Amino acid sequence: MRSLTHFMKQTPALLLFILLIIGCSDNKQQWTFEQQIKLPAKSRPLSMALIDDELWFSDPQNYRLLKINRKGNVLDSISGLKRPMNIGSYQDQLYVPEFLTDRIWKFDKGNKEQISIHKKLKAPAGITVQKDSLAIADFYNHRIVLQSGDQTKIIGSKGHKEAQLYYPIDVKIHKGKIYVADAYNNRIQVFKSNGKFLQTIGIGDSLKVASGIDLTNNIIAVTDQEHNRVMLYNHKGTLLQKLTENITYPTDVMFTNDTLYIANFKDNALTVYTKKQQ
C-alpha cells in the first residue's frame, strides 16, 4: 500500500520527465528539406539578405547583387560592386561590404551611400546592422569592428585562443550579443557588445570553415562549408541537428519565420529548409 502511494506520488514527475524527453527529441529533428531555388546560370550566391520580404543575394564572382523571387527569377540587380561579400539588411536598407576596396555601402531605395567607418578595414567580409549599431567582420585584421554612433569597439585579435579570431567571415548582432563566424578557427564565438568573451560553439563537431551564421531566439545556424552541411545549435551550444540534404559548399544561412535559406556557393542554388509541423 505504501509502495502504491509512493508510486502514485512519483507518477506526475515521471510523466513530466517522459514528455520532456519527447519534446527534446523533437527539437533535435525539426528542420526538413523543402526545395532548391535554382539561380541564373553562372551566378555564385555567397550571402543573402531580406528587404521587405524580397530576397537579395551577393554574387561576388560577377561583381553584383541580385534580387530574386522564390522561383529564382531575377527582379532587380546592383552591379559594379568590387566583390560584395556577406551582406546585411536592416529595415529596408541593404548593407554591402566590398572586399576589394574596404568600403561599406548602404543602399536605400536605390540610393547608394558610403558608410563612414572609424577604423581602417582590411577586406571586410561581413556586416550586420541593428538599430544604430553595426558590426563588421574585418577579415585580414582578424577582428570585429563594432560601431555605434561615434563609438567604436574592436573585438578580437589574430589567433587561435579563446576570444581570438582567425579570418572571421560573418557576424550577427542579437539581443546585445555579437556572434562571430570565426571561419578558420572552425567555430562560432560569442561576445558581449563591450567585447567580453562569452562562449565558443562548435568545438568538437569537426567544423571546417565556419563561414556563415544566422540565429533566432532559439537556434543558431552555422555553415560547415567544407563538409557541405549546416549545423544547428541552441544558445547553450548544444548541437541540435545537422543538415546535409541538397547542400553544397554552403557559405551563408538566413532565417525568416520558419524557413531557413542556405546559399550554396558552388552550386548556383539556394536550398530551403522548413520547420516540420508537429
Next chain:
Amino acid sequence: MKKLSIILFLTSFMILSARGQLIKVEQVIYGMDCAPCAYGMERSFTKMDGIDEVKVSLNEGKAYLNLTKKHQLTLLDIQKQVKDGGFSPKQAEVILKGELVKANNQWRVKANDETFLITKATDSGITSGLKPGNIKLKGIIKNASGGVDNTWKLEIKEILNP
C-alpha cells in the same frame, strides 16, 4: 650642351621603348578554394606596381593580369606574389614583347630582366619563321618552378603584330 641633352634624352627614351616586357599574364593558381582566398589574391595583385588590371577567377583557378605600358614586373615577381599569398603558381600563359635572338642554336626572348628560352614544343611552322629582332608573342610557360636565374622555358603559341 642643349643639343647633347636632347640627344641623350631621345636615346634613353628609345632604349626604354625597345626594352622587352610582359604585357599580359594568365596565371594558373592552385589552392584558391574559397572566395576570400581568390579575392585576397586579387587584392594583393592590385597593390603591385605595374599591374593595370587584375581579375581572379575562382571557377578557373586563374589570375588574369593586364600590365601597365611601362613597368618593371617579371614573371618571377608575379609568381612570388602567388606564393606569398599561400598558393602555388602553375602554368602561365603570357603575351610579351622583347628582343628575339639566337645563340648556340637556341632561340630566346629577353623581356625586362628575364630570358624566355623557346622550347622544341613550339610548332615548327612558327619556329621556321623566326628572325632576330623585336617580337611580340603569346606563349605558355608550363613549369612554374622554372625561373632559375630569371630564365623560363616558353612554348610560342602565336606570333602577334607588334
